[in-house]
Amino acid sequence: MSLTAQKFLVALLSLALFASLIVVGGVDARRQAEARKQAAAALDAAANPQLARGRAAFVKYSCNACHGANAAGGIQNLNAESGGQVNDLLRVSETYTAAELAEKIRNGVPEVGKEDPTGPAPPLRMPAFRDLIAGTEMTDLLAYLMSLRPAGGGKGSGW
Amino acid sequence: MSVAALRRWIAERVPIPIEALRQPLREELPVHLKSWLIWLGGTPLILFGIQAVTGILLTFYYSPNPDHAYDSVRRISTSLRFGWLVRSVHQTGAQLMIVAIMLHMIRVFATRAYRRPRELNWVFGVMLFLLTLGFGFTGYSLLYDSLSYWATTVGTNLVGNVPVVGRSILWLLRGGPDVNPNTLARFYDFHIGVLPTLMVLVLGAHLLLVRLHGVAVPEGDTRRQTYDFFPDHVLRESAIAIVLLLALVVHAMASPPGLGDRANPNVTPAHIRPEWYFFPPYRWLKLVPMQVGIWTSTAFVLAMLFWPWLDAGLERLAPGRRLGVWLGSAGFLFTLVLLLWEALS
Numbered sequence: 001m002s003l004t005a006q007k008f009l010v011a012l013l014s015l016a017l018f019a020s021l022i023v024v025g026g027v028d029a030r031r032q033a034e035a036r037k038q039a040a041a042a043l044d045a046a047a048n049p050q051l052a053r054g055r056a057a058f059v060k061y062s063c064n065a066c067h068g069a070n071a072a073g074g075i076q077n078l079n080a081e082s083g084g085q086v087n088d089l090l091r092v093s094e095t096y097t098a099a100e101l102a103e104k105i106r107n108g109v110p111e112v113g114k115e116d117p118t119g120p121a122p123p124l125r126m127p128a129f130r131d132l133i134a135g136t137e138m139t140d141l142l143a144y145l146m147s148l149r150p151a152g153g154g155k156g157s158g159w
Numbered sequence: 160m161s162v163a164a165l166r167r168w169i170a171e172r173v174p175i176p177i178e179a180l181r182q183p184l185r186e187e188l189p190v191h192l193k194s195w196l197i198w199l200g201g202t203p204l205i206l207f208g209i210q211a212v213t214g215i216l217l218t219f220y221y222s223p224n225p226d227h228a229y230d231s232v233r234r235i236s237t238s239l240r241f242g243w244l245v246r247s248v249h250q251t252g253a254q255l256m257i258v259a260i261m262l263h264m265i266r267v268f269a270t271r272a273y274r275r276p277r278e279l280n281w282v283f284g285v286m287l288f289l290l291t292l293g294f295g296f297t298g299y300s301l302l303y304d305s306l307s308y309w310a311t312t313v314g315t316n317l318v319g320n321v322p323v324v325g326r327s328i329l330w331l332l333r334g335g336p337d338v339n340p341n342t343l344a345r346f347y348d349f350h351i352g353v354l355p356t357l358m359v360l361v362l363g364a365h366l367l368l369v370r371l372h373g374v375a376v377p378e379g380d381t382r383r384q385t386y387d388f389f390p391d392h393v394l395r396e397s398a399i400a401i402v403l404l405l406a407l408v409v410h411a412m413a414s415p416p417g418l419g420d421r422a423n424p425n426v427t428p429a430h431i432r433p434e435w436y437f438f439p440p441y442r443w444l445k446l447v448p449m450q451v452g453i454w455t456s457t458a459f460v461l462a463m464l465f466w467p468w469l470d471a472g473l474e475r476l477a478p479g480r481r482l483g484v485w486l487g488s489a490g491f492l493f494t495l496v497l498l499l500w501e502a503l504s
Contacts, residue, residue, distance in 0.1 A: 002379040005273075009484070010270070020499050027503060064503070
């Protein structure tokens with residue numbers, strides 16, 4: 001094999017190694033960032049037991065079944081006006097006061113607006129929780145919902 | 160006392176021929192070593208030096224006891240002055256050392272520098288690579304955080320599946336049937352005692368043979384020029400050393416290594432994973448039945464170890480067809496595929 005061919009082989013195999021390591025490093029960095037975020041969330045919950053209790057209520061009353069894990073949305077609701085999905089709850093603190101949000105939880109949303117007025121009614125509707133959630137449980141749940149922020153925005157993001 | 164008198168005084172009491180000591184510095188290196196693709200052989204040695212110094216510093220404060228190991232690592236990373244720097248340089252240096260050895264092996268493979276009479280030096284080189292992986296495995300376990308504890312458990316479990324000697328080696332490594340308080344002490348011993356000793360011995364043999372044979376001239380290189388080991392080559396290696404140190408310190412500042420949760424033998428984390436350099440065998444063992452995996456992995460290591468003779472055999476089988484180059488490259492690329500597969504899954 002000529003010297004040039006040998007150098008070419010060295011360069012090729014080395015580049016393959018480097019390219020692989022860059023991919024491995026990138027994936028690892030993303031995983032670590034994810035783990036750090038989870039650890040920070042766990043720390044927040046530990047530091048503020050009210051939020052942890054509110055989150056527990058969120059799961060206890062199956063809010064997550066429609067509004068998604070961590071209230072991040074993503075659950076299908078055919079022909080719903082909010083883009084064919086149940087809306088997420090990450091911005092409720094911007095659009096409701098705590099009192100308004102409490103009213104919404106008590107009364108539910110008996111009829112969800114249609115995206116296409118001629119289409120079928122969206123199958124998922126929000127039940128009224130009037131008889132189920134009250135007292136400190138309601139206060140905790142409200143505190144949790146008002147603490148939610150979209151990922152990348154609010155607390156912990158860059159300057 | 161003048162310098163000359165001091166020299167005479169020393170020469171009389173330590174009668175070493177100074178000229179003979181200078182001899183190794185006078186080596187003439189073939190000119191192809193000047194290419195940046197080729198001259199990386201010294202890099203693992205530099206990194207080994209960095210590892211030795213930072214490693215000794217870490218032993219000042221590390222406590223190889225299951226009750227204190229985790230806290231001592233945390234203390235080194237958070238409260239000791241420059242502890243984070245030393246730990247980070249040691250950890251990143253270890254990864255770089257593995258990469259540097261791989262690059263050196265690629266170079267020696269591609270230039271077929273392992274051909275007769277240099278077969279044994281390839282064998283020593285592969286041993287150094289395996290020893291370095293051993294350093295990585297034992298070193299990672301010393302963190303004693305959740306992931307490293309379970310990586311150790313799973314890794315040693317694999318050893319137990321090796322035919323015939325597996326159970327005995329497993330017992331030797333762990334000091335018992337399970338990962339237990341003895342295990343950490345043993346891994347620490349291996350990491351700072353047994354492996355460094357073996358490393359220095361094999362490294363000495365490796366360098367001695369390089370020096371005795373001279374650096375191999377690649378096939379097809381008709382140039383006969385040489386350049387001096389000292390100061391030319393030493394200067395180049397020093398430049399690499401400075402760049403490496405700079406890179407290690409910058410990396411330490413930009414992204415110091417983290418520490419997971421404290422190891423809890425009763426709680427298995429969701430994703431157990433070894434360090435990246437063990438991804439290929441890890442993925443392979445998940446793909447095929449355990450016994451097949453163990454045997455093929457053993458065969459892979461043996462083929463790597465005895466590659467010079469395997470390559471010579473292939474050359475005799477089909478002269479001029481470069482079967483060795485194809486087979487070796489394919490084996491290496493397959494390893495990278497397994498590495499990526501595990502990383503992305």
